[in-house]
Amino acid sequence: AQSVTQLDSHVSVSEGTPVLLRCNYSSSYSPSLFWYVQHPNKGLQLLLKYTSAATLVKGINGFEAEFKKSETSFHLTKPSAHMSDAAEYFCVAISGGSYIPTFGRGTSLIVHP
Amino acid sequence: SQTIHQWPATLVQPVGSPLSLECTVEGTSNPNLYWYRQAAGRGLQLLFYSVGIGQISSEVPQNLSASRPQDRQFILSSKKLLLSDSGFYLCAWSLETLNTEAFFGQGTRLTVV
Structure with a gap:
């Protein structure tokens, strides 16, 4: 069985400061891992994915994950x-x-001006 | 290229009325298909998934049902809606191969009144 834990339900940052959204996983197999973003009342858009190649993955809109x-x-x-x-x-x-x-x-990301 | 269509985008239904949400996929064959529900302020809950025509697995016991009458068509239904069925419903597809992401429809906002 596999599970995914996002440690924070809300993260609040100021515009121009760094963002960190945390994710831990457990799986019996080596998983592929993904981050998606959802704007209000919209579907999910893929930000980036890890597929056992490079451990540091760059995605769209300046996001990356390790x-x-x-x-x-x-x-x-x-x-x-x-x-x-x-x-x-x-x-x-x-x-x-x-x-x-x-x-x-x-995780809900809130960005303050 | 592959696309996924989900409709309607919004729906307001009275308690006790039937429900039918439809999802179709284009540009691929024999996809895995999924229905997720997102209740207000909560994550995505897997409701049903299908690995082939007529094959439906239910993850959560409830008054909803799903059907897959064609390879790339997935329907979510209910005979009598409950207030608790309100939420945001997302259809998704993926291929049964590693390193490939899931693709999501734009969602249906269902409000049961």
């Missing part, structure tokens, strides 16, 4: 937050055991 196997983590970061980054972010795991996307509970 896969750390020893810590079973896949935290999402951005050097400088923009107001348009305010949204819900989901960490997702897919493993060879079931191929069913398993979601974290989501």
